[in-house]
Amino acid sequence: LAKTTQPISMDSYEGQEVNITCSHNNIATNDYITWYQQFPSQGPRFIIQGYKTKVTNEVASLFIPADRKSSTLSLPRVSLSDTAVYYCLRKVSSGSARQLTFGSGTQLTVLP
Amino acid sequence: DAGVTQSPTHLIKTRGQQVTLRCSPKSGHDTVSWYQQALGQGPQFIFQYYEEEERQRGNFPDRFSGHQFPNYSSELNVNALLLGDSALYLCASSSTGPNTRDGSYEQYFGPGTRLTVT
Numbered sequence: 001l002a003k004t005t006q007p008i009s010m011d012s013y014e015g016q017e018v019n020i021t022c023s024h025n026n027i028a029t030n031d032y033i034t035w036y037q038q039f040p041s042q043g044p045r046f047i048i049q050g051y052k053t054k055v056t057n058e059v060a061s062l063f064i065p066a067d068r069k070s071s072t073l074s075l076p077r078v079s080l081s082d083t084a085v086y087y088c089l090r091k092v093s094s095g096s097a098r099q100l101t102f103g104s105g106t107q108l109t110v111l112p
Numbered sequence: 113d114a115g116v117t118q119s120p121t122h123l124i125k126t127r128g129q130q131v132t133l134r135c136s137p138k139s140g141h142d143t144v145s146w147y148q149q150a151l152g153q154g155p156q157f158i159f160q161y162y163e164e165e166e167r168q169r170g171n172f173p174d175r176f177s178g179h180q181f182p183n184y185s186s187e188l189n190v191n192a193l194l195l196g197d198s199a200l201y202l203c204a205s206s207s208t209g210p211n212t213r214d215g216s217y218e219q220y221f222g223p224g225t226r227l228t229v230t
Contacts, residue, residue: 034218043116043202043221044155087154099145099168100204100219102154 004088009107018075020106022088025069033064033071036087038105044087048073075108083110114139116205116222124228125193133188133225137205144186145219146178147202155202161186193229200224 005023012018024033032051036044048055050062050071061074075082085105117136125131137144143162147155157170161180180186184205190197204219 041200041224041226043204043224045221046218049218099157099160099170100147100155101157102147104152104154 003101003103004090006086006088006103006106008104009109011109011111012078013111014079015077018078018082018108018110020073020075020086020088020108021070022073023070024088024090027068027090031090033062033068034089034091034100035060035062035073036089036100036102038085038087044102047086049091078108078110080110080112082108084108116141116203116220118201118203118222118225120225121223122226122228124230126230127193127195129193130189130191131193131227133190133201133203133227135186135188135203135205135222137184137186137203138207138220141205141207141220142184143206144180144184145204145206146186146188147204147221148172149200149202149224151199158188190227195229198227198229200226 032049034049035047037047038044048057048060048062050064052064052068055062063072085107087102087105089100089102115138119134135144145160146158148158149155158172158176159169159178160167161178164180175191177189178187202224203222206219
């Protein structure tokens with residue numbers, strides 16, 4: 001499975017909105033886009049998933065344009081505890097391939 | 113409701129030894145996947161077990177093997193340890209098998225086992 005492309009790192013300040021963009025030019029028709037968050041020495045935690053348009057939950061929003069070649073994770077009003085690595089993944093929805101393919105992720109650092 | 117649990121938390125082994133890591137999936141989950149995460153890298157898929165069989169395998173040598181028990185718990189075994197096997201080993205569980213028809217499949221990760229090979 002092809003990996004996605006996302007910035008290596010981002011800095012933000014408390015209370016700001018953070019947008020992390022992910023590129024997935026070769027996304028397949030059956031692929032979903034999934035975002036995970038990982039704190040040091042912990043396992044990744046599912047944040048949000050979408051196929052197209054906009055998805056919102058209590059943690060974040062995910063914007064996927066019509067061509068689905070990119071997606072943007074939006075974190076509203078970040079706090080220091082949002083400092084973590086954020087992974088954008090393609091997730092195959094058909095067939096027997098169920099593994100998640102992680103890239104290096106985006107290290108988000110929230111500053112006071 | 114307990115989430116995914118893994119044991120041990122930390123482990124130190126020497127080169128050439130063998131190691132067994134254990135994972136108990138989240139209640140109600142039947143599929144277990146194992147990942148290796150080197151320092152500063154994203155997790156890399158090792159293999160996945162469903163119905164006590166290995167269903168998918170990543171690019172890892174045969175030194176890495178596993179097992180799933182009838183209660184859905186799983187073990188990861190690594191033989192002939194190398195220094196490069198030092199990593200955080202993550203177990204993830206999910207509630208559907210490999211052939212789910214929608215994309216709602218979500219994996220829950222455990223805290224991992226930190227393996228150090230000296």
